Amino acid sequence: MRVRRLFLLLLALFASCAHAETIEIGAEDDWYPYSGVKNGQASGFAEDLIQEAFKAEGVEVKFNSLPYARCMGETKVGNLLGCFDVARNSLLEPNFLWPAQAMYMAHINIYALASATESGLSTADLEGREVAVTNNYEYGESFDTDRKILRSVSNQDIQGFRKLLVGRVKYMVAYDKVANYLFAQYKDQFTGKFKVVGQTGEPGLYLAFSKKYPDAQRFVDKFNAGSALIRKNGQYKLIEDKWR
Numbered sequence: 313m314r315v316r317r318l319f320l321l322l323l324a325l326f327a328s329c330a331h332a333e334t335i336e337i338g339a340e341d342d343w344y345p346y347s348g349v350k351n352g353q354a355s356g357f358a359e360d361l362i363q364e365a366f367k368a369e370g371v372e373v374k375f376n377s378l379p380y381a382r383c384m385g386e387t388k389v390g391n392l393l394g395c396f397d398v399a400r401n402s403l404l405e406p407n408f409l410w411p412a413q414a415m416y417m418a419h420i421n422i423y424a425l426a427s428a429t430e431s432g433l434s435t436a437d438l439e440g441r442e443v444a445v446t447n448n449y450e451y452g453e454s455f456d457t458d459r460k461i462l463r464s465v466s467n468q469d470i471q472g473f474r475k476l477l478v479g480r481v482k483y484m485v486a487y488d489k490v491a492n493y494l495f496a497q498y499k500d501q502f503t504g505k506f507k508v509v510g511q512t513g514e515p516g517l518y519l520a521f522s523k524k525y526p527d528a529q530r531f532v533d534k535f536n537a538g539s540a541l542i543r544k545n546g547q548y549k550l551i552e553d554k555w556r
Contacts, residue, residue, distance in 0.1 A: 343380070357551065364542050368538035390522050399418075400450075400518050411536055414516025435454040435455045438483060445465055445472065451512045469494060
């Protein structure tokens with residue numbers, strides 16, 4: 313009887329492992345603390361949220377860290393199941409599948425040199441001005457759809473802040489936590505050099521799913537269910553506190 317029970321237990325374990333799913337999702341490689349690469353591994357607030365949400369539904373996630381523009385491009389054509397962190401807007405809306413809820417909300421600031429006298433600026437105030445942005449990033453609906461803003465595009469946020477520092481642009485737009493992380497990492501270059509003079513938006517950031525990836529909607533549904541569960545059972549709050 314004991315042998316039979318052990319056999320059934322091993323059989324159940326084997327069946328569980330056999331049905332376990334593993335998916336690959338594209339991850340922004342240079343947007344810490346939300347998403348980046350640390351010690352050769354994908355790491356960040358968003359990685360933890362996505363991993364735990366899918367884990368709650370029995371799905372294992374492997375992250376493919378790559379530049380954001382490429383990540384979104386690979387997702388759009390169906391080479392990747394999904395990509396994050398995406399500020400959903402009307403330009404992106406038709407091209408991807410979207411979860412029921414954003415992973416988190418974020419603040420996007422307008423930065424100028426510390427000597428600037430402006431304050432309370434909005435997107436409309438940037439029209440006709442040279443503004444540093446990062447390739448393919450979203451900065452809120454009004455900014456993303458305003459073609460009167462003169463965008464100076466860089467591959468990384470740090471490059472945009474360096475442009476601002478040497479006077480190549482008048483403003484830089486960046487997400488506040490990402491900017492604060494860069495300021496802390498490059499204290500010798502950036503301490504006391506910039507100030508916040510406005511904001512372009514407070515969007516929700518999403519995991520965007522490919523419309524062309526096989527069975528993508530099923531994984532959207534699993535992510536929705538897992539996200540709801542970790543918010544209910546307190547796991548979301550624990551992750552949030554870890555990255556606060």
